[in-house]
Amino acid sequence: MADPANLLGQETSPYLLQHKDNPVHWMPWGPAAFARARAEGKPVLLSVGYAACHWCHVMAHESFEDPTIAAMMNDLFVNVKVDREERPDVDQIYQSALGLLGQQGGWPLTMFLTPEGEPFWGGTYFPPERRWGRPGFPDVLLGVSTTYRQEPDKVVRNTTALKDALHRLAQNRPGAGVDVDLLDEVAARLVQEVDPVHGGIGSAPKFPQTGIVELLWRAWKRTGREDCRAAVVTTLTQMSQGGIYDHLGGGYARYSTDQEWLVPHFEKMLYDNAQLIDLLTTVWQDTRDPLFEARVRETVGWVLREMVSEPGRPVGGGFAATLDADSEGEEGRFYVWTWAEVDRLLGDRAETFARAYDVTERGNWEGTTILNRLKRPEPGTPAEEGALAEMRAVLFQARGARVRPGWDDKVLADWNGLMIAALARAGAVFDEPDWIAAARRAYDFVRTHMQDADGRLWHSWRAGTLRHRGTLDDQAAMARAALALFEVTGDGTCVEQARRWAAVADAQFWDTESGGYFLTAADATDLIVRPRNAQDNAVPSGNGTMLGVLARLWLITGEEGWRRRADALVTAFGGEPGRNFFPLATFLNNVELLHRAVQVVVAGDPAAADTGALLRAVHGAGLPTLVLTPVTPGTALPDGHPAAGKGMVGGRAAAYVCRAMACSLPVTDPAALAALLREDRVTPPPAP
Incomplete structure (x- = not known):
């Protein structure tokens, strides 16, 4: 077995490369890592994150860059780092395992595995010492390692229960089918979860x-x-x-x-x-x-x-x-503003911009301002919006000189x-x-x-x-x-x-x-x-x-x-x-x-004006279940298509609207096509 070292420098993932200089002896996910764990009789510490993850950066700076904590990790575990965007399959399995342990998932994901890849405990972000009700990471490392060495029966019980539960999660639940009435029932239930003031599901x-x-x-x-x-x-x-x-x-x-x-x-x-x-x-x-x-x-x-x-x-x-x-080690630094910056860049226009975008001397987040229009969501006149666009362009150009994320x-x-x-x-x-x-x-x-x-x-x-x-x-x-x-x-x-x-x-x-x-x-x-x-x-x-x-x-x-x-x-x-x-x-x-599905066939020369007009009518319609089939001259629809055999009419582009595998007569007028597409757009609700 090769001497332990940080092996992430051989990877291409930007997230893994962010960790290539950690004093942790990181290994990428693969057979070599688990072979080392078996050979050394150690559990695996699996850390999953991604390059844009703020709390991943925090844990890296606090723990993975700390020589003392890294030494504990290297002594007690074989350490494996995974980019969840590169390995969504790995991430999904161990996020599910964390959920089965009764914990909220997220990133960074910190899981402890046997040398066979079986999870037995885990969490997400751990601080370097106890805070916010979370145990300190060194305490976690020592406690997990001690349990693994001294209470193998407990580890086996956990791994067996989690593996069985993961296999149950992978079992589908078949049914006779799903009809549209059920979709309406689901929507009626889900709409009750929407915040009526701010929108979105639930609260924060x-x-x-x-x-x-x-x-x-x-x-x-x-x-x-x-x-x-x-x-x-x-x-x-x-x-x-x-x-x-x-x-x-x-x-x-x-x-x-x-x-x-x-x-x-x-x-x-x-x-x-x-x-x-x-x-x-x-x-x-x-x-x-x-x-x-x-x-x-x-x-x-x-x-x-x-x-x-x-x-x-x-x-x-x-x-x-x-x-x-x-950027520059701070969350959101690239995007936020102070009143002084806005005032310097916009001069006598700063007050107008500040009123529209919630810019104040105190700020709305950690002493700075996150630009927003929540307090003034209604658009102004075209002239006012045009002036605001010019001001945004000034700030955008100035922002370009900042260190980018x-x-x-x-x-x-x-x-x-x-x-x-x-x-x-x-x-x-x-x-x-x-x-x-x-x-x-x-x-x-x-x-x-x-x-x-x-x-x-x-x-x-x-x-x-x-x-x-x-x-x-x-x-x-x-x-x-x-x-x-x-x-x-x-x-x-x-x-x-x-x-x-x-x-x-x-x-x-x-x-x-x-x-x-x-x-x-x-x-x-x-x-x-x-x-x-x-x-x-x-x-x-x-x-x-x-x-x-x-x-x-x-x-x-x-x-x-x-x-x-x-x-x-x-x-x-x-x-x-x-x-x-x-x-x-x-x-x-x-x-x-x-x-x-609403199937629409448009037959015609794609470069011709009449074809383009029909296509614009289709694309202007609000049809979430639209399936559009353009048919060019010289091509034919397949035999099984409900509009098979239909095409242009008298050398003119023509459209056919098909619902439930039955098609309309040819339509050559864009306005008539738009009207036909509107016919089934909204079904009135039943009378109370």
């Missing part, structure tokens, strides 16, 4: 919960329930005017520490912003709220300006993962899939071809640089190096991205690519015994359990996303095999909503797609 801390917010919006579309509509509009308005939004550079932080959306943890994640771009676009289609359009445009601007990995290089085009919360530029296939789909759809809705082009570049990057010849995706790419075979989430999110690009470009090769990625999911991830997809592939051998569920986490559920992919493949191709697989997937998790529907939003939203 508050996360965007985009899947749930979309579920409520869909419920309003189906039933006309005004409380569902109000919950969505309030939530998005308060978030978009709060401090969780970067009013100078665009983009949303990961969550708010308070119930008013004022104080965020300042890290910006690609996945949050992808989901919010998509949701804001959906809600804007019905509300036409200029605030929502502005936030989409500004957030896309931030993505294309700051989140393209290796821009300008031949391999550029993929989207980077995160921006850190910290850390940038995690690794490209993750699943997160890129989310952003590709969001940009493609938003680009079509807001008539921004550059957004669609950016989505296509990222799609081509992943397809070219991150998949094997057999169509299997890798999860992570950085600096020319691939790491970690893909999970279900990678296959599902990129298949969804391919279909989104097809719907806005008509490029049939995207459908073929989606087929291949879906076929890989079936071959490598499907459970042939109980149904449903595992998170990890059949040949993944370094985990104690194969997770399987339909629950959303920070990103949408892989099983929920796959349900949408299967439904769209069936609707676009007319091939019944995709429908049968979708039905089997619904059945595999059909018993879950009756037990705990809260984390199932993506799955439930795609159940609606499967049952209530």
Whole structure:
């Protein structure tokens, strides 16, 4: 066995590289670490975090950089560091184990394992000495090590109980199916959890919960329930005017520490912003709220300006993962302002800006100001808003001279899939071809640089190096991205690519015994359990996303095999909503797609004005279950499609609207098409 040392300098993950100079003898996750633990008779200390995580940085500075604490770690444990963004499978298993121990999950995750990878105790952040009701980390280290050596029976009891429980969590709960009435019942229950004043679910801390917010919006579309509509509009308005939004550079932080959306943890994640771009676009289609359009445009601007990995290089085009919360060792320092700074930069305009953005001499957070418009959310006149935009530009330029937060530029296939789909759809809705082009570049990057010849995706790419075979989430999110690009470009090769990625999911991830997809592939051998569920986490559920992919493949191709697989997937998790529907939003939203899709076929030359006018009518409609099939001259719809055999009319572009596998007569007038698409948009609620 090689001499112990910190081995993270050989990694590519920015998070792991942040820890390469710790005096801790960190090892990456892998067989070598567990072999060392067995050889030395030591337990494993597993530490999981990510590059943009503020409390991960705090624990690193307080404990992992401390020579005395590091010496204890090296003496008592084999220490393994994991980037949760690179290994979401590892993170999910041990977060679940922590939950089974009755503790709240989060990052940094600190778990103690046997040399076989079996968890027996853990927590999250531990301070270097006892404070805030938490034990000091040295005391934890000594106590866990002593228990491991002196009370092996207790460790065995814990590991056995946790392993059994983890295997039970991976067992799906099948059911006969899920109908739309159940979706309405779920929405009626969930809307009661929304803060009626500030929006969002519950109290502090508050996360965007985009899947749930979309579920409520869909419920309003189906039933006309005004409380569902109000919950969505309030939530998005308060978030978009709060401090969780970067009013100078665009983009949303990961969550708010308070119930008013004022104080965020300042890290910006690609996945949050992808989901919010998509949701804001959906809600804007019905509300036409200029605030929502502005936030989409500004957030896309931030993505294309700051989140393209290796821009300008031949391999550029993929989207980077995160921006850190910290700079110069302080959380939020890059983003906050003092009254003196604003006054110096804006002069006689400072008072006007301060009134709009809550800037005071005392500040609203730790003596500084987080820019927000919560106290003055209503827009001013066009002239007033134009003047504020000029002032924001001055501050934005000045902010550019500050030390920037850390940038995690690794490209993750699943997160890129989310952003590709969001940009493609938003680009079509807001008539921004550059957004669609950016989505296509990222799609081509992943397809070219991150998949094997057999169509299997890798999860992570950085600096020319691939790491970690893909999970279900990678296959599902990129298949969804391919279909989104097809719907806005008509490029049939995207459908073929989606087929291949879906076929890989079936071959490598499907459970042939109980149904449903595992998170990890059949040949993944370094985990104690194969997770399987339909629950959303920070990103949408892989099983929920796959349900949408299967439904769209069936609707676009007319091939019944995709429908049968979708039905089997619904059945595999059909018993879950009756037990705990809260984390199932993506799955439930795609159940609606499967049952209530609105299929629109637009046949015509994509460069022709009449085709463009029909497509604009489609993209302007608020249809969460829209499945669009562009048909170019010389191509035909597949035989199984309900509009098979239909095309242009008298040389003019024509549209067909299909519901429940029955299609309308051809429509050539954009206004008539818009009216037809509105017919089933809102079903009035039943009389009391």
